[in-house]
Amino acid sequence: MSVTAARGFRASGVAAGLKSAGALDVALVVNDGPDAGVAGVFTANRVKAAPVLWTQQVVHGGVARAVILNSGGANACTGPAGFQDTHATAEHTAAVLTSTNARLMVGAGDVAVCSTGLIGERLPMDKLLPGVRGAARDLSRSGGPAAAEAIMTTDSRPKTTVVDGGGWTVGGMAKGAGMLSPALATMLCVLTTDAVAGPEALDAALRAACRVTFDRLDSDGAMSTNDTVLLLASGASGLEPTRAELTAAVTAACHDLAQQLLADAEGATKQVAIEVVGAASEDDAVEVGRAVARNNLVKTALFGNDPNWGRILAAVGTTAAVFEADDLDVAVNGIWVCRSGAAAEDRSKVDLSGRDVTVRIDLHAGTAQATVWTNDLSHAYVHENSAYST
Amino acid sequence: MSVTAARGFRASGVAAGLKSAGALDVALVVNDGPDAGVAGVFTANRVKAAPVLWTQQVVHGGVARAVILNSGGANACTGPAGFQDTHATAEHTAAVLTSTNARLMVGAGDVAVCSTGLIGERLPMDKLLPGVRGAARDLSRSGGPAAAEAIMTTDSRPKTTVVDGGGWTVGGMAKGAGMLSPALATMLCVLTTDAVAGPEALDAALRAACRVTFDRLDSDGAMSTNDTVLLLASGASGLEPTRAELTAAVTAACHDLAQQLLADAEGATKQVAIEVVGAASEDDAVEVGRAVARNNLVKTALFGNDPNWGRILAAVGTTAAVFEADDLDVAVNGIWVCRSGAAAEDRSKVDLSGRDVTVRIDLHAGTAQATVWTNDLSHAYVHENSAYST
Numbered sequence: 001m002s003v004t005a006a007r008g009f010r011a012s013g014v015a016a017g018l019k020s021a022g023a024l025d026v027a028l029v030v031n032d033g034p035d036a037g038v039a040g041v042f043t044a045n046r047v048k049a050a051p052v053l054w055t056q057q058v059v060h061g062g063v064a065r066a067v068i069l070n071s072g073g074a075n076a077c078t079g080p081a082g083f084q085d086t087h088a089t090a091e092h093t094a095a096v097l098t099s100t101n102a103r104l105m106v107g108a109g110d111v112a113v114c115s116t117g118l119i120g121e122r123l124p125m126d127k128l129l130p131g132v133r134g135a136a137r138d139l140s141r142s143g144g145p146a147a148a149e150a151i152m153t154t155d156s157r158p159k160t161t162v163v164d165g166g167g168w169t170v171g172g173m174a175k176g177a178g179m180l181s182p183a184l185a186t187m188l189c190v191l192t193t194d195a196v197a198g199p200e201a202l203d204a205a206l207r208a209a210c211r212v213t214f215d216r217l218d219s220d221g222a223m224s225t226n227d228t229v230l231l232l233a234s235g236a237s238g239l240e241p242t243r244a245e246l247t248a249a250v251t252a253a254c255h256d257l258a259q260q261l262l263a264d265a266e267g268a269t270k271q272v273a274i275e276v277v278g279a280a281s282e283d284d285a286v287e288v289g290r291a292v293a294r295n296n297l298v299k300t301a302l303f304g305n306d307p308n309w310g311r312i313l314a315a316v317g318t319t320a321a322v323f324e325a326d327d328l329d330v331a332v333n334g335i336w337v338c339r340s341g342a343a344a345e346d347r348s349k350v351d352l353s354g355r356d357v358t359v360r361i362d363l364h365a366g367t368a369q370a371t372v373w374t375n376d377l378s379h380a381y382v383h384e385n386s387a388y389s390t
Numbered sequence: 391m392s393v394t395a396a397r398g399f400r401a402s403g404v405a406a407g408l409k410s411a412g413a414l415d416v417a418l419v420v421n422d423g424p425d426a427g428v429a430g431v432f433t434a435n436r437v438k439a440a441p442v443l444w445t446q447q448v449v450h451g452g453v454a455r456a457v458i459l460n461s462g463g464a465n466a467c468t469g470p471a472g473f474q475d476t477h478a479t480a481e482h483t484a485a486v487l488t489s490t491n492a493r494l495m496v497g498a499g500d501v502a503v504c505s506t507g508l509i510g511e512r513l514p515m516d517k518l519l520p521g522v523r524g525a526a527r528d529l530s531r532s533g534g535p536a537a538a539e540a541i542m543t544t545d546s547r548p549k550t551t552v553v554d555g556g557g558w559t560v561g562g563m564a565k566g567a568g569m570l571s572p573a574l575a576t577m578l579c580v581l582t583t584d585a586v587a588g589p590e591a592l593d594a595a596l597r598a599a600c601r602v603t604f605d606r607l608d609s610d611g612a613m614s615t616n617d618t619v620l621l622l623a624s625g626a627s628g629l630e631p632t633r634a635e636l637t638a639a640v641t642a643a644c645h646d647l648a649q650q651l652l653a654d655a656e657g658a659t660k661q662v663a664i665e666v667v668g669a670a671s672e673d674d675a676v677e678v679g680r681a682v683a684r685n686n687l688v689k690t691a692l693f694g695n696d697p698n699w700g701r702i703l704a705a706v707g708t709t710a711a712v713f714e715a716d717d718l719d720v721a722v723n724g725i726w727v728c729r730s731g732a733a734a735e736d737r738s739k740v741d742l743s744g745r746d747v748t749v750r751i752d753l754h755a756g757t758a759q760a761t762v763w764t765n766d767l768s769h770a771y772v773h774e775n776s777a778y779s780t
């Protein structure tokens with residue numbers, strides 16, 4: 001049920017002609033309230049798409065009545081004219097919702113905007129604005145799946161989640177199939193809840209959740225211009241969870257969606273968990289995990305079913321984490337192929353025939369730990385990313 | 391003539407059986423003096439191979455009479471036993487040279503050791519030590535090319551250079567075909583000169599040269615455990631260049647070898663120069679160049695002959711360099727496809743059919759500039775690096 005699992009939300013997905021072949025490409029999520037709190041986490045890229053710049057302002061105000069999303073164009077690197085397009089989309093959405101929904105008085109400043117697709121090209125507004133009107137017309141309590149489908153780009157399938165909080169719910173949808181990187185990556189995610197929660201509580205829960213889920217997904221080290229994760233609360237359940245309860249549910253929803261993104265990464269043949277243990281600090285563990293996750297030689301080795309622990313050690317050695325090179329242990333799928341920085345168990349015992357791979361690195365420098373998720377680097381990755389815009 | 395172009399040096403390359411099929415795999419370079427100054431630059435990786443740890447000590451003393459090099463094994467991540475192997479190799483080299491050359495009194499501490507090949511496996515000392523003896527027997531003033539061939543791994547051809555200083559010479563050889571990254575990368579380089587120059591002058595010249603050549607080569611972002619660049623001076627010309635003259639000649643030699651490494655990078659179809667101009671500082675320019683050079687989405691786009699400037703902007707946006715996103719200009723092979731952060735000249739005008747690509751990025755934030763060199767990310771890169779150890 002995606003974003004419409006939580007009470008108080010309607011959604012839709014329509015085909016506006018931004019993508020070819022009649023695919024759904026405009027999604028609308030509306031919060032009917034009674035509350036309209038919102039929190040957001042955005043790409044750390046300094047080159048931010050117009051919809052990110054716009055939506056940061058909306059979230060800053062703490063209130064959002066609707067989110068309008070499009071695939072088929074990122075509206076990034078489009079200059080002042082691109083920002084005007086985003087502004088016009090929000091205004092049009094607000095006007096259409098106000099005119100067709102007696103209950104709703106929506107201003108442009110209450111409308112978050114998300115875009116995904118190619119960078120550097122203007123959106124075809126002559127198609128997008130009629131699409132917004134169609135999306136408003138199609139809004140329904142069962143529109144979650146259509147919305148999730150409409151935000152797909154190279155995704156092979158829609159990603160949705162539902163977490164039961166006990167009388168209140170967190171629902172969500174996400175898109176993304178590559179460029180998954182720190183501070184998110186070409187991914188959009190809209191989470192909804194019918195819990196009673198103010199913007200501050202939403203912000204705290206969302207940041208805590210993203211820190212250990214989307215932010216530790218590092219598919220190819222590239223950081224997008226458009227990444228946006230939004231959390232909207234309707235309060236329709238009348239129940240106010242504790243901050244811990246809200247954080248736990250939002251984290252579970254983000255974790256579920258993050259794993260779906262990982263599983264659908266462009267051209268990947270492996271899902272790899274880099275578990276770093278024995279670290280002096282969690283930051284150290286994340287730094288080491290990220291360095292290994294981003295190392296093309298490690299990633300190509302995994303594609304080749306090669307438990308090449310030497311490349312893993314070389315990647316660890318590029319970090320500033322606390323460790324001694326002679327203390328490092330590495331296990332690949334449970335086989336400790338490296339102990340004390342040198343060869344240990346027979347590498348031929350490592351079974352890499354499956355899709356799931358676990359690399360465990362013990363720094364022997366403390367008790368902190370963290371897991372970073374990544375993919376292998378395959379022929380298909382090169383193919384998809386060398387042909388994407390042509 | 392490689393390392394034997396400068397007077398005072400002999401070299402050799404022999405087949406010791408470390409590589410299969412009788413390929414040359416042990417190289418020896420001997421400095422017959424009268425001087426024996428040495429300087430070195432090593433990998434910044436904290437996981438350093440045994441020969442790097444050893445040779446750092448040799449260089450610290452400022453004197454080296456010989457360099458013994460092997461391909462067919464990196465002797466990295468081999469623990470204390472691996473270090474003993476390096477030590478034994480140096481001792482054996484010293485003993486053989488002393489016994490066969492009346493002029494030379496060589497101690498193990500005067501012998502630099504370099505190894506390259508697979509990580510994590512012990513060297514077959516029963517083959518290597520006889521190889522050292524054979525290399526000593528074959529030493530000659532014309533042995534430079536054989537030495538350059540003996541250090542190759544996945545290189546498709548040997549890399550040598552000669553720079554004429556005017557009465558004195560800098561010669562050199564290098565190996566490397568991937569993992570070219572900051573602070574060098576799986577590369578070995580031995581430079582020789584017959585100029586009169588003490589260890590301090592050699593060190594200053596070598597560091598200055600590496601900073602703008604090898605250190606700005608970033609083929610795949612991976613940093614090796616074995617990178618070593620050595621500069622040996624025999625003083626045999628009797629001429630003492632100024633520091634500026636020495637630095638210029640060493641830089642020219644390093645630049646020539648670096649470009650040969652770039653041209654031979656594993657599986658690459660493009661040689662890409664990322665020229666960053668208008669930077670607030672040289673550090674900013676290097677940071678931006680490196681971020682673009684390491685971005686897999688930029689690299690796959692170039693492999694696909696796609697002038698995807700949006701991905702270039704997204705890569706620039708991940709840096710902390712001084713710039714405003716709305717000021718960025720990008721040219722690909724001379725066509726300014728992006729001006730002021732948005733689309734400009736028609737991208738179809740960009741000709742990417744050749745092997746050489748120039749990406750020029752103007753940050754409009756100052757007058758500093760730097761160039762970083764990289765390669766594209768191709769199917770062949772994935773193939774070679776997924777199959778290397780199996």
